[in-house]
Amino acid sequence: MQNPSALYRFETDADLDVPRPGVLVVALGAFIDAGHIQQVLGGHLLETGDPEVVASFDVDQLLDYRGRRPAMVFDTNRWVEYEDPAMLLHRLTDRDGQTYYLLSGPEPDYQWERVVEAVRELVVRLGITLVVHTHGIPMAVPHTRPVGMTAHATDASLIGDAASPFGRVQVPGSIGALLELRLGEAGHQAVGFAIHVPHYLAGSEWAEGALASLNAIVDVTGLNLPNDHLVTLARANQQAIAAEVDQNDEAGQVVRALEQQYDAFVEGQQRPSLLATEASQIPSADELGADFENFLRTVADDDTDRS
Incomplete structure (x- = not known):
């Protein structure tokens, strides 16, 4: 070396x-x-x-x-x-x-x-x-x-x-x-x-x-x-994401499915990881990417405009 x-x-x-x-x-x-x-x-x-x-x-x-x-x-x-x-x-x-x-x-x-x-x-x-x-x-x-x-x-x-x-x-x-x-x-x-x-x-x-x-x-x-700046930024970020999800039915469906999976895990379902779930319950990463392509682009643009 x-x-x-x-x-x-x-x-x-x-x-x-x-x-x-x-x-x-x-x-x-x-x-x-x-x-x-x-x-x-x-x-x-x-x-x-x-x-x-x-x-x-x-x-x-x-x-x-x-x-x-x-x-x-x-x-x-x-x-x-x-x-x-x-x-x-x-x-x-x-x-x-x-x-x-x-x-x-x-x-x-x-x-x-x-x-x-x-x-x-x-x-x-x-x-x-x-x-x-x-x-x-x-x-x-x-x-x-x-x-x-x-x-x-x-x-x-x-x-x-x-x-x-x-x-x-x-x-x-x-x-x-x-x-x-x-x-x-x-x-x-x-x-x-x-x-x-x-x-x-x-x-x-x-x-x-x-x-x-x-x-x-x-x-x-x-x-x-x-942390004041990050708290303010996180609040604005969450509001922008919520607004986009409300306007996108596919995004809303995916988020609700994730919420159900998360809540079931917290309530005590015995799974080896958050990723171990029925394939029918949640779209794959590739499907998420395809469904959310326009959604992500909009959120990214919003973040850029605020920075």
Whole structure:
């Protein structure tokens, strides 16, 4: 492995001589992030936490630019703007003045083990006490019921009696999952939350899920993080979704079927997971996607107009 320390550099305006330990929230993307949970949550934290950049990573070594080309702006007869990707470690403060950190940016395409070791070095150097990762996964659940999540950690005491709808499964890897695994192997504490996002909202920004993610981080870390903006955004988001469902008979039928399934599960039906149900009770993910194509496009457009 090449030297992990060469992947990042400390910024000159960040005072690292005075120890300021805290929690590290990781938002580096994943194989899937239904509801854009990381994007909404990360943006909220940066807007409310008075951030300063502590370290930056050399993304030229980590990204496949041809696989996901950065946007550029052409104006009449010349190039005027380039949205250069950045992987940054920010230092922020909560409402009580407590320090915490946010690592955000695109998920690296290359050198995952080296990136993980570089983050571990930063964890040690900065005195990080806990690493937290969160993202969204699509589930057959309705938006009208409490938001569910799957919690996982290097130490079971971090998540208490949190129940999981899954058993032992194999899924595509992500940098956040690998980071949690390697940190646990090295004796560091890390915890993650997979927010259960309704299938039909997987492609839209779902503020309700981001709010649930924020609350989970507050519960496990004790940080006093502001939530006013997310509460307002979630309320508007829910109202827009409700209005669209009311105007779409097929959407309403699917949501009602999901509600019946969810309520039956809560009432005590013995199923191994929320996904284990009769095929006739609920459309498949493909059917949901086909039925809701126009519906999703409208909701996404509404979210864009409000942002």
